[in-house]
Amino acid sequence: xxxxxxxxxxxxxxxxxxxxxxxxxxxxxxxxxxxxxxxxxxxxxxxxxxxxxxxxxxxxxxxxxxxxxxxxxxxxxxxxxxxxxxxxxxxxxxxxxxxxxxxxxxxxxxxxxxxxxxxxxxxxxxxxxxxxxxxxxxxxxxxxxxxxxxxxxxxxxxxxxxxxxxxxxxxxxxxxxxxxxxxxxxxxxxxxxxxxxxxxxxxxxxxxxxxxxxxxxxxxxxxxxxxxxxxxxxxxxxxxxxxxxxxxxxxxxxxxxxxxxxxxxxxxxxxxxxxxxxxxxxxxxxxxxxx
Amino acid sequence: xxxxxxxxxxxxxxxxxxxxxxxxxxxxxxxxxxxxxxxxxxxxxxxxxxxxxxxxxxxxxxxxxxxxxxxxxxxxxxxxxxxxxxxxxxxxxxxxxxxxxxxxxxxxxxxxxxxxxxxxxxxxxxxxxxxxxxxxxxxxxxxxxxxxxxxxxxxxxx
Numbered sequence: 001x002x003x004x005x006x007x008x009x010x011x012x013x014x015x016x017x018x019x020x021x022x023x024x025x026x027x028x029x030x031x032x033x034x035x036x037x038x039x040x041x042x043x044x045x046x047x048x049x050x051x052x053x054x055x056x057x058x059x060x061x062x063x064x065x066x067x068x069x070x071x072x073x074x075x076x077x078x079x080x081x082x083x084x085x086x087x088x089x090x091x092x093x094x095x096x097x098x099x100x101x102x103x104x105x106x107x108x109x110x111x112x113x114x115x116x117x118x119x120x121x122x123x124x125x126x127x128x129x130x131x132x133x134x135x136x137x138x139x140x141x142x143x144x145x146x147x148x149x150x151x152x153x154x155x156x157x158x159x160x161x162x163x164x165x166x167x168x169x170x171x172x173x174x175x176x177x178x179x180x181x182x183x184x185x186x187x188x189x190x191x192x193x194x195x196x197x198x199x200x201x202x203x204x205x206x207x208x209x210x211x212x213x214x215x216x217x218x219x220x221x222x223x224x225x226x227x228x229x230x231x232x233x234x235x236x237x238x239x240x241x242x243x244x245x246x247x248x249x250x251x252x253x254x255x256x257x258x259x260x261x262x263x264x265x266x267x268x269x270x271x272x273x274x275x276x277x278x279x280x281x282x283x284x285x286x287x288x289x290x291x
Numbered sequence: 292x293x294x295x296x297x298x299x300x301x302x303x304x305x306x307x308x309x310x311x312x313x314x315x316x317x318x319x320x321x322x323x324x325x326x327x328x329x330x331x332x333x334x335x336x337x338x339x340x341x342x343x344x345x346x347x348x349x350x351x352x353x354x355x356x357x358x359x360x361x362x363x364x365x366x367x368x369x370x371x372x373x374x375x376x377x378x379x380x381x382x383x384x385x386x387x388x389x390x391x392x393x394x395x396x397x398x399x400x401x402x403x404x405x406x407x408x409x410x411x412x413x414x415x416x417x418x419x420x421x422x423x424x425x426x427x428x429x430x431x432x433x434x435x436x437x438x439x440x441x442x443x444x445x446x447x448x449x
Contacts, residue, residue, distance in 0.1 A: 001323075005314035007359050029357070036316065036355040037336045049314060053360050101427020102405065103343055103350045189426025190338070 002039065006048035013057045013137065016050060016164060021139040024161030026050040030073055031107035033100065034116045058111070058166055061085055067172060072111025072165045076123075080105065089170055091198045094181035095126035101190035111165040114147070117155040117221070120260070122183055124151065124222035125198040127170065128214035135167040136160075144169065151221035174202045174210065178284045180277040183216075184269050186260075193217050194261040197273035201232065201281055203288045208232050208281060217261075218253040218270050225252045228274065237285055242278045246271055300361045302327070303371025313359030317351075318342045320358045321368060329369035329400050333429070340428035343401035344368050350408040352427075369400035372407060382445040383407050390441035394432030402428045406442045415446050 008026060010016040019026060026048040029035050038044040052058060052073065061082055062069040068088060070079075079085060079096035086093035099105055099113070099122045113123050114134060127147050134150045136143050136159055150158045159165060173179075177200045185191035196216040202209045211232045213225040227248035235241040255266030297310045302325060309324050321327045321344070333341035335354050342353040345367040373381040383406045386392070393399050402425060409416055409424040416424070421442045422435075430438060 001312045001319055002314040002316070002357075003312040005312065007313035007357075009359065031355075032357055032360065033337055033352075033355050036357065039314065040316075040335050040354070049357070051357075051359060100337070101340060102408075102424055103340065103352045103427050104337055104355075106349050107351055107355070189423065 004046035005039070007051060008048055009051040009054060011054065013055055013164070013166065016052065016055065017137060017139045017162070019050060020162040020164070028052055028115070028164055030109045030112040031075065033104050033108040034112065034118075052164070058164075063088070065172075068170045070110055070168045070170070072109060072167060074110045074168075076100070076105035076108055076110075077102075079110070088172060089130060090173075090179040091126040091130055091181050091200060092123065092170065094179075095123045095183075095196075095198065098122055098183050104190070110168055114150065114168070115157065115159060115165055117151060117153075117157050119154050119219065119221055120193050120196075120217045121222070122193060122196060122216065125196050125214040125216040126181055127168065128222050128224055129198040129200055129212040130170050130173060131212070132168055132170045134165055135169065136163040137166045138163040142166070148224060154220045173200060177202045177210065178277075178280050180280050182273055182276065184273070192260060195255075195266050195269040195273065197270065197277065199274075199277045201284075203281075203284050206285060206289055207234050207236055208285070209234065213274070213277070215253055215270060215273075218255040218266055223253060225249055225274075227252055232278075232281075237278065237281055242275070245278065246274055249274060298358055298362045300358075300363065301365040303366070303368060303374070309358070311358060313357060315358045316354055317344070317346075317356040317358050317361055317366070318353035321353060321366075327368050327370050331397055331400055333397065338429070339398070340401040340405065340425075341398055343404045343428065345404060345408060348408075348411070350405055367404070369403060372403065381407060382448040383410065383442060386441040386445035386448070387438065390437045390444060392433060392437040392441040394430075398428055398430040398432075402430065402438055406438075406445065409442065410446055416442070418443065 029049045030052045058073045059071040076096040076099045132147045133144045179200045181198045183193040183196040185193045199213040201211045211229045216222040228245040231244040231248050255263040257263050297308045299308050321330050331341040333339035337352050337355045344353045347364050421439045
């Protein structure tokens with residue numbers, strides 16, 4: 001049994017922040033789906049855990065007109081089972097649906113997923129392609145940061161030691177945007193992905209607009225493929241536009257060999273996923289010209 | 292909360308009070324402190340589903356749950372799904388026996404709880420829904436076909 005860990009269960013967010021202001025050492029824990037493994041493996045050996053799981057202030061899904069605000073303790077199951085939310089944010093819903101198995105989705109949280117900072121996590125590409133922002137709170141105040149800035153490296157984030165992730169805000173995407181999310185791993189169910197791609201685009205006057213492409217598993221953090229996006233923005237998606245976008249990927253991702261896959265396989269999959277997204281865009285463009 | 296603070300939880304309908312370090316894994320509390328060894332530990336990292344239990348009705352992996360987060364909660368393990376004194380198995384358990392969905396049996400307690408949770412949520416799940424619900428429960432013997440058939444069969448029981 002784990003006698004080397006202390007446990008502090010605050011009743012309010014203020015109490016949590018006060019604890020961290022006085023001593024930044026305690027490790028915040030929510031669903032525990034990552035931290036409990038780190039404890040089992042000995043990566044985390046001792047110290048105090050700050051149990052956020054009872055903080056109602058960090059729960060809740062707020063569907064405002066222009067954006068959706070999700071409490072950091074929102075679980076994957078909360079996302080998948082919330083009809084209006086899943087309908088509004090199809091990329092996030094698709095990512096949540098393939099995050100872990102059912103039991104993991106019941107306890108793992110969006111805030112925890114971002115705080116953990118895994119380069120292969122499933123939700124960051126979907127949130128990046130959705131222009132999501134992260135709210136950080138401390139006794140010093142609250143601040144909102146873009147997810148791209150929040151992620152600073154593998155298992156590293158902008159969160160200061162006295163801060164907690166309290167909410168995630170996701171702007172409402174255009175209702176008719178083409179949305180594509182796919183994660184590739186060794187099997188379809190419950191798997192840690194090798195490569196994942198989340199993307200969306202609107203169709204305006206027979207051209208692509210508002211193109212967003214984000215990938216996971218191919219760089220130190222989830223990344224936006226901004227050059228590939230600009231190759232597609234405003235284009236009718238002729239053959240060369242697609243090739244330009246695929247070539248642009250070369251400069252934007254840097255897959256490596258590791259225990260789960262090889263760099264060369266990740267390259268092939270990343271390109272194939274982008275091609276699949278382009279295929280979805282082509283069908284949508286054809287439909288829009290036919291109507 | 293310190294190591295000395297007892298944690299109160301209900302396990303299979305019985306109120307329990309355990310004086311145990313709060314970061315301890317629920318699976319260890321169930322197996323070692325309470326002697327409920329029906330819950331199995333396979334991988335210890337949330338990949339195999341063998342340690343699945345219900346916490347307030349929610350399917351959870353007991354190797355990933357710190358017992359402190361179970362204070363005040365009601366836990367159902369494989370021992371509590373169809374208590375021995377009832378002398379009658381749960382529909383999922385009977386169906387697994389009939390369909391040949393049990394071989395070595397190590398994954399079975401987790402499979403039973405996941406399938407039970409699915410049938411609580413959806414009375415007539417499709418095969419795809421059954422496969423999705425059980426995707427977190429690894430079985431190295433059966434090839435899953437008989438397990439999925441059993442869950443579908445259990446769903447048709449009154």
